[in-house]
Amino acid sequence: MKKAEVVAIVALLALLVAPLAMDRYLLSVFVLVFWAAYAGQAWNVMMGFAGLLSLGHSLYVGLGAYAAAALFVHFGISPLLGLFPAMALCMIAGVVVGWLGFRFRIEGVYFALLTIAFAEVARIGFDHLTWTGAAGGFFLPVSRETAGQWWNLRGGPLFFYYLSLGMALAALGICWALRRSRLGHQWLATREDAEAARAIGINVTRARIVAVLISAAMTSLAGVFYAFYYNNLFAAQIFDMSRSIDIVLAPIVGGIGTLFGPIIGALILIPLGELLTEATRALGINAPGVKAIFYGLGLMVIIALAPGGVWPAIARRLGIGEGRR
């Protein structure tokens, strides 16, 4: 067995056993890590593989969350079924964004602006949609009868720990398979040089649309998870630009276009945020923005030390293939 495989298996076993010794708080931190790794992996399909910069992924988180929550609250539909319409809705939204972008040749940062615009429109829309609570928030009932109903995504911290871990691992597996597939190679070609890709027979528009579809569908599940984990949804939070930024940070810090980048990035950034929260509280600094300043400084240091991402830097040290993006 190769060294990397041993490391992976040990890490996996540790992740499976460790939660039994964790308190509620630590479990919640790991849920955030896995969630960020999952969403980052989904975003990476568009940016890292196909070269499409989305800064509006909160759109798919929000739509997925609201769709599954509304089906559950209003019709009693289990989120395990509700996730399919939630996915479909996000894929439709993705196709609309993608089609507009590709039809009118809106590329690069302008495409990113388009994705932000759609997330903003959704935020304003859901802020006024009374069917899902409008600005007052949308609340999922938490009752004794439903407690422990895993098929309704009802459970304690351990349940959500393993669920989010499973999602992060599944996303890793999906991205691994995509990266090795013909489509994955065609995405890389498209990312590197769209015109050259067309010249060797790649239908660039189709490849891009498929990337958006897969990324949107994956991200919608991050939204479904969010809804049933927090049990409350506020359009102003879930569709917020800052959520989109949070999603992109982990893969950027970890290494855009790599398989382990989103995971490593999440493992660094979420604990960093938590540490800073704890530190500022312990030191009695409660001026607004102090945490953000230190978080920003931390980001700058990491990016200065590992400009291509932390994972490629580690992989190069260990002599593993993924040093290249």
Next chain:
Amino acid sequence: MSLLRLDGVSKRFRGLVAVDNVSLTVEAGTVFAIIGPNGAGKTTLFSLIAGALSLDTGAIAFDGARINGLRPDQICMRGLARTFQIVRPFPALSVHENVAIGVMARESNVALAFARAEESLRAFDLWDKREQRASALTLPDRKRLEMARALATRPKMLLLDETMAGLRPPEVDRVVETLRALNRDTGLTIVMIEHVMRAVTSLADRVHVLNHGATIAEGPPKQVMRDPKVIASYLGAEALG
């Protein structure tokens, strides 16, 4: 049998007529050269054929069917592959990946595509450099990569845009030999834009000369090189320059 046929093809960029009513026919299995001074419209003509630019007037037929109006990827799938004068490798990918993605145009199995890339890589002396990133290659190697990647799509016709430029004479001879072998052994039809005259004279069956977007001569190399109009507008200028 004619493989490629252009009828009255024109393209203007705002005021400038880059390609002016060009008609030509390329027979299957031949090597066809397009020459002309800088700015004559040669690259533009390639972009029109390959579908990267749209025609203003005229029609293009390939392998018996009209191709103008098709997308570049569709034209590639019909069997017409082009290289870019200003090379466009996929920089962050390895040389092997670059070529294997070309093979994937017709091979959906990724492992097989990587295996089949060997042929094109060897033809252009890139096999030993297959692990390198394309961005690490020298310009002559990038030119060879352009050709290897285009060839990997298994075209009936290859459009080569100044692929000898920047190569040293022994390297030119090597590429000429490779292209000659491909043409002879596989029947690959080649259309080349070339300033390197020794490559043109040793390979081409026919030469087409453009000047200011318009055709000024066409014929076998020896005949074209003696044409006073060609000497005045192109060869003479080269000799003086």
